[in-house]
Amino acid sequence: MKTAAFSALAMLALMMAACASAPSYPEPQGSNGQILVNLQGEAKEGVRGPKREDVREDYSVRRTSIEKGEAFERVDYDDMPDVVVVVSGAPVLSASPAASELELNDDGFSRDQLLATMKGASAQFTLRNTRGSAVHVYGFNEGDGSFEAEVGSGALGTVKVSAPGRYDVYCDEDESLHCVLFVVDSAAWVGSSEAGAFFNNLPPGDYEVTVYPPRLPDWSKQVKVAPGKRTTLTAELTVNNLPKVGK
Amino acid sequence: MTSTMRKLPLLGVALAVTVVATVAIKAQLAPAHLPKPVYAKSVAYKDGEWKWADAKKGTVKGTVNFSTRRPQQPIVIYLVRQGEDGKPGEQGVYDAPAEIEVSQSGGKFEPSFAVLVRKQKVKFLNDEEKEISHNVYFLGDIEADLGIFDQGESREHDFEEAGEVSVHCSIHKRMDAKFYVAPSPAFALLEADASTFEIKNVPAGKYTLHTWQKQKRFKDFETTVEVTDGGTTSVTVEMAR
Numbered sequence: 153m154k155t156a157a158f159s160a161l162a163m164l165a166l167m168m169a170a171c172a173s174a175p176s177y178p179e180p181q182g183s184n185g186q187i188l189v190n191l192q193g194e195a196k197e198g199v200r201g202p203k204r205e206d207v208r209e210d211y212s213v214r215r216t217s218i219e220k221g222e223a224f225e226r227v228d229y230d231d232m233p234d235v236v237v238v239v240s241g242a243p244v245l246s247a248s249p250a251a252s253e254l255e256l257n258d259d260g261f262s263r264d265q266l267l268a269t270m271k272g273a274s275a276q277f278t279l280r281n282t283r284g285s286a287v288h289v290y291g292f293n294e295g296d297g298s299f300e301a302e303v304g305s306g307a308l309g310t311v312k313v314s315a316p317g318r319y320d321v322y323c324d325e326d327e328s329l330h331c332v333l334f335v336v337d338s339a340a341w342v343g344s345s346e347a348g349a350f351f352n353n354l355p356p357g358d359y360e361v362t363v364y365p366p367r368l369p370d371w372s373k374q375v376k377v378a379p380g381k382r383t384t385l386t387a388e389l390t391v392n393n394l395p396k397v398g399k
Numbered sequence: 400m401t402s403t404m405r406k407l408p409l410l411g412v413a414l415a416v417t418v419v420a421t422v423a424i425k426a427q428l429a430p431a432h433l434p435k436p437v438y439a440k441s442v443a444y445k446d447g448e449w450k451w452a453d454a455k456k457g458t459v460k461g462t463v464n465f466s467t468r469r470p471q472q473p474i475v476i477y478l479v480r481q482g483e484d485g486k487p488g489e490q491g492v493y494d495a496p497a498e499i500e501v502s503q504s505g506g507k508f509e510p511s512f513a514v515l516v517r518k519q520k521v522k523f524l525n526d527e528e529k530e531i532s533h534n535v536y537f538l539g540d541i542e543a544d545l546g547i548f549d550q551g552e553s554r555e556h557d558f559e560e561a562g563e564v565s566v567h568c569s570i571h572k573r574m575d576a577k578f579y580v581a582p583s584p585a586f587a588l589l590e591a592d593a594s595t596f597e598i599k600n601v602p603a604g605k606y607t608l609h610t611w612q613k614q615k616r617f618k619d620f621e622t623t624v625e626v627t628d629g630g631t632t633s634v635t636v637e638m639a640r
Contacts, residue, residue, distance in 0.1 A: 225572045292615045298640055322614055327470050367567055367575070369538060391536045391544055391569045398535075398545035398554040 177350050177382075184353045185377035187385065189237050189361055191345035193229030194390040229389055234265040234342060236364040237349035237387075242339035244269055245351065251342045252277040254331065256287055256303070256323065261331040264366035270316055270337040277333065279309045283325075291319035291333055334364070345389055363387040369394060441540040441562030444479070444517065444582050447489025451584070454491070454602030455628035459585075461608075463594045465617065466639040472614040475514055475579050476596050476636065477586035478606040478624070485623075490583045491602060495519045498555075501566075501576070502526050503533045508566060508576035512613065514588050515580045520557045525550050534569040541580070544569075563611065579611050601626045608634060616640075 180186050247269050254277060255262035268275035281287050281303040289311070290300045297315030313319065319333040334340065341349040345365070356379045362372040371387045459478065482488025498520035502509040504527055515521065523535045527550045535545040535554060540562025545554040547570070558564070561582040568574035585606070587596035603626050610620045617638035624632050 226570060227572050290616060320615060322470065322616070324468065324470075327472060327614060367538070367565075369542065391534075394536055394542055394544035396546060397543040398556045 175347065178352060180352075180380050180382055183356065183379040185356055185379060186382040187239060187349075187351040187354060187359070187361060187375060187377060188382055189349040189351075189363065190384065190386045191232075191235055191237075191348060191363065191365075192386050192388050193232055193345045194388050194392065230346060232345040232365055232368075232389055234263045234366055235345050235349075235389065236265050236267060236334050237341045238334065238336055238362050238364070239339040239351055239354070240360040240362065241357070242351065242354050242359050244337065245339045245353070247340065251340075253280070254278065254321075254333075255280045255282060256289070256329075257282045260326070260329045261321070261323075263331060265332045265334065265342060265364065267340050267342045268313055268333060268335045269340065270335065274312050274314050275316075275335045276310050276312045279303050279311055281305060281307055281309070285325070287326075288324040289321055290324070291321045293317045293319045297335070332364075332366070361385060361387075363389070365389045441560035441580075442487070442582065443560050444487055444490045446492055449489065449491045449602075451491050451493040451602055456600045457603055457626040457628060458631040459598045459601055459606075459608070459624055459626060459634060460631055461596055461634035461636055463589065463596070463610075463636040463638060465594070466637075467616075469592075469638070470612075470614040470616055471591045472612070473512065473514075473591070474589040474613070474638075475581065475586055475611040476589065476598070477581045477583075477609055477611065478598065478601060479582050479609060480585075480602075481605045481607055481623070485605075487582075487607070490517075493584055495557075496584065498522055500524055503535075503568070503574070504528070506531075506533075506568075506571050506574055508574060511576040513576075513578050514586065515558055515578055516584050516586075517559065517561055517580055517582055518557055519580075520555055521578075522553050522555045523548075524553045532570060533574070536567055536569055537564045538567065539563045539565045577613060579613075603628045608636070610636060610638065 177188060247267060251267040254266050256279060266277060268277040279289060279301065284305055286302060286304045288300065288302050292298050295315055295317055297313055297317055299311060299313050301309060301311040303309035313335050316335045316337045319335065321331045321333050323329045339351050354377050356377050358374060358376055360372060360374050362370060364370050368389055368391060373385055375383050375385065377383055479487050480490050495518040496516055499513060500522045501524065503523060503525050523545065525533045525548050530550050532547050532549050534547045537543045541558065541560065541564045545556060548554055558580040561580045564578040564580065566576040566578060585598055585601045587598045589596055606624050606626060608622050608624050617640060620636050620638055622634065624634055626632055
């Protein structure tokens with residue numbers, strides 16, 4: 153009986169979650185199409201979400217570890233920040249300015265991944281330095297696009313990058329810091345896995361959608377966009393598909 | 400209330416049923432354990448028949464110059480034995496260094512950085528004092544998952560190919576480590592601000608010298624070096640953007 157009541161409650165919760173979180177996107181208009189990439193946060197196979205005692209354990213360990221300057225938090229696959237989604241071959245869409253903002257504060261870089269979109273021969277992102285002294289950042293790229301920049305204390309700097317690609321960004325003053333800059337010349341999105349990556353007004357054609365979740369394997373798929381239609385994909389953010397090894 | 404709104408709870412139930420059904424199907428279709436990791440961008444080397452123990456040996460000594468400030472981070476200089484055609488040849492049969500143990504106590508990999516040699520074993524210990532499960536998975540040149548293991552358990556893996564491996568735990572944030580798997584024991588690790596190196600007991604022959612940087616700021620360098628019996632070969636490594 154208890155189980156039945158629990159199932160009904162769980163069902164209700166799922167129902168409410170489904171109704172509450174369904175975001176609304178504009179319907180396709182005219183001859184262009186859309187791509188919606190749902191970012192399905194899936195915990196590691198076998199991890200069911202923490203039990204109450206686990207949370208207590210984690211919490212107590214976290215408290216002690218935070219005192220020691222180390223965090224001990226769980227990965228939240230349903231709200232994973234700074235997931236980057238790129239639609240290769242699609243024309244550049246107006247990305248939100250926040251996509252290209254990075255802050256360097258006393259805790260480190262404000263995000264794991266950010267985007268900069270090529271406009272003509274270069275792309276740019278902003279770096280706000282809220283630390284008490286000037287910082288030097290550098291980005292490394294396998295091609296010839298590597299960059300260096302200095303941003304004064306309390307200042308907002310604009311960093312120019314000359315070639316598309318993936319850049320590992322580091323800071324001279326604190327070498328433990330790292331984030332990744334994606335410089336793109338096609339439609340791209342960065343955001344939390346809680347939302348979906350929505351691309352509107354795409355000319356019909358074949359595209360490749362690639363999802364780059366921080367610290368998880370990439371996911372990619374070829375898609376066809378038809379006139380006046382929305383193509384919906386589901387990208388699993390998971391390590392479940394990695395080959396199982398070890399003994 | 401519009402008819403669409405009245406249908407919402409029904410849609411919710413349908414979705415919930417679908418979710419449950421999908422989970423059930425997935426559980427059934429879960430792939431069997433695969434024997435090998437994905438060597439995505441790693442390099443496979445042939446060993447051949449010749450043995451390091453029987454070879455005549457020499458030394459490679461060198462200095463590393465940097466075109467601009469270097470990060471205070473490790474750099475690995477390693478040698479790859481060339482074949483007749485100048486491409487990677489047989490690397491020879493050697494005794495892999497002893498297994499290393501990696502602790503996960505306190506939600507931290509310790510050591511969090513190590514240079515391994517191909518075929519060296521690594522044992523990950525869940526040595527937490529409390530009942531906390533951990534996972535270990537690899538990304539980078541070698542991709543694989545060692546699964547989840549409880550307090551008191553461990554997982555072992557031997558790296559068969561060379562390359563960079565980022566190590567993470569799928570349960571906990573910020574549990575990260577980095578390994579570099581060298582092709583053979585002929586390597587030198589330059590810690591922090593070191594700029595000279597010496598690789599001893601290298602079997603005589605022709606090699607390509609390569610660099611690997613934990614924090615990449617320069618283009619990797621390579622050059623050919625010849626090791627002679629009892630001799631010392633000097634090299635200058637130029638790290639530039």
